Amino acid sequence: MADAAAAEAELRGRGVEIVRPPVKEPWGLVEMWIEDPDGTPIVLVEIPADHPLRYRPGI
Template sequence: MAHEELAGKGVDIVRPPLLEPWGLLEMWIADPDGTPIVLVEIPAEHPLRYRPGV
């Protein structure tokens, strides 16, 4: 998992991965200057993955 890999490399994990009420898996990290960065995973069953005709 990305969480373990990033934590193992010393990345500042601001908030571990959580499944949000809107259905996305979000994890927050910080760059070396402290700027927050959100990493988002869209689960396979989430409506954002649905593309008609694709």
């Protein structure tokens, strides 16, 4: 996900309940939690531009 804050605003605007708003975790990723209609957890993840996962040599 490119921008967790924008995704949160869009989802709220569509009536989706946000279980946990975007939070930058100690490991550097931004996570937001929602649930599907059956209650299955869904984690949306933003990888910041300066995070090591953005650099993948050989790919």
